[in-house]
Amino acid sequence: MDKEFWLEIKSQVITYLTAIGPKILFAILAFIIGVFLIKILMRVLKRGLKKSRVELSLKTFIESLSIFLFYGFLIFGVGSIMGIETTSFLAVFGAVGIAIALALQGSLANFAGGVLILVFKPFKVNDLIQVNGNIGFVQQIDILYTRIKTFDGRIITMPNGNVSNSDVDNRTMEKYRRVDLDLRFNFEENIDELRILVTGALRKHPQLVQDLPVELYFNEIGESDMRFKARCWVESVDYWPLYWELLEGVKKDLDANGIKIPIPKKEVFQGDPTIALKK
Template identity: 60%
Template sequence: MDTSFIETLKNFLKESLFQIGPKLIYSIVAFVVGIFVIKLVMRVLKATLKKSKVELSLKTFVESLSVFLLYGLLFTLIGSILGVKATSFLAIFGAAGIAVGLALQGSLANFAGGVLILVFKPFQVGDLIHVNNNLGFVIKIDILYTRIETFDGRVITMPNGNVANSDVDNRTMNNLRRVDLTFKFALATKMETIRPIILEAMKNHSIVEKTPEPDVWLDQIGESELQVTARSWVKSTEYWPTYWEQLEAVKKALDENGIEIHIPRRVVFQGGDYKSTDLSKKE
């Protein structure tokens, strides 16, 4: 091998090492210090947000966005230390932005959806919502996703873009919520008989609101039954426990007063005679 080529290569590597070496060392130091500073800044930011009156949903969004921006600044600083000019960075970021934008259209839509959720506040962390056939409590809203926890302990992660463009049923936004119970009675049943029984059972519940008062109304007259609706108001956070307890309380009160829930029956004609068949019993 030509010795002149080897010497030229050695000289080139030495010159490159002397030129790039210090910058590379400075870049490594900047990276290590930058990571430390980012962790420190995030710790201070979290403590500040925790002490402030900022909503929890906004806190999680600000934290995740701050991490993204801080790391972006760190890599920009490292690039400048290595000799990459700001204009080059802008060109690189511009080209990368176009490529990433095309590749991550869904993520950008999710980011925009997260901003819309925080601005218009259809729900907040802690709210019970029903969206996209999922019912649960909101536990986190970050820059791309919203997480809810269902009643059976499952955690569902939903893209913010889909959530922002869906109908959101917020069941805890209002302080009060109405509990509706439906019962069916025989046509011969008198409303003046069953109304006070149902009302008393509902009013005896300790957490039912006094205003508006519970009420009981004949809702529908069917072919063989009366459909009665009983309504009461409770705090939104107490809806499901109250619903189940009210249902049991009314059933117990009706049983104690000898009033039966309507059972469908059918009449079968045979040879000029007929017999009544109770559908609740096995044939």
């Protein structure tokens, strides 16, 4: 009885493997060929995008999305070769999709955020932006994440969902950006002479935008000094290097003309001690 049972099982297994074996081999072969074709298609796509005028941020997004779609079609094709019916395959994909959607709600929000970033373009690759307290140059915009590189060389990866729902300070979207320098002087200094000296020092820099205003405003009267704000314009991409260079240039010209930065002072008056003794 047992022997006949096991012989029957063996016969059924052999029959099943004989029937499904070729499908498995074809499926494996199709998968290998599919992976090879995907690599070729991605190379062609990257070359086409490189030659086109598509923005770099959109290129990375298209590449990431294309890989996802190509492998999705490959899995669908391999399943069809294995004999899985299209309706059943779609039903399984639908159920899996719903489960994944529930489990990865944040990732879907990031995907939607990435689409919004590429559509409305609040920034692009190589822009200098500030988001949620992070300042850096945009290195890459993927399907789910945006990467920026800070001034000190750190890479910060931010979910696109958070980025698209936050205030984005794009500091290089406009070609020019105004430099504001806060300066302080003694009350004894002549305001008109200070204005000529400071604006002249600023105009000496070769990378200053000469066509835009170079100004010095009397901004505030402090407790022990006069407070001014010097303004000029530079190209946005050069803002920070020029900010430091302009500030240094103004200080050197002030020193050369004998104008010193004021030091806070307080005058203390002492009453007549004899008055306290008489009381």
